[in-house]
Amino acid sequence: MTVAATIRIQEPDFDVAQEIAALSKGRTDVGAVVSFSGICRGSEQGEPIAALTLEHYPGMAEAEISRHADEALARWPLQGLTIIHRFGRIAPGENIVLVVTASAHRQAAFEAAEFLMDYLKTNAPFWKREESARGTSWIEARDHDDAAAARWTKS
16 A cells, blocks of 8 residues: 655644544554644743644645655654644644554554654744743744654754
């Protein structure tokens, strides 16, 4: 069977269960499906958040994510993967991102999902603006996210 790879950057929300089912339905070569869904929190460091606004460069974001998806497919024996990232205004409790990986065995599926999520968190061309009672502010990258992504760098 061929490797099914889906990458979407979209404004509307998505159904996590539906996306997992779409990747694995009818696949007898898949023994493990790992998913990560990132959801907008209602607070940051104890401060209530009204919403996040995510911006991206259309075309560039898809190309960069595709490049990292190709790397995951080259590094792990995957039968499929799905990456969905939203943009626009996202309220607390709404989905932001979904990474689903499918493999014959769990270790490959877990590692590939973690690799892809670490990349999306640190290097994907998205910018986040947070809305709170104090106004709006851009969210900077965090050191612990950079450290998580650095472990995947080939020496």
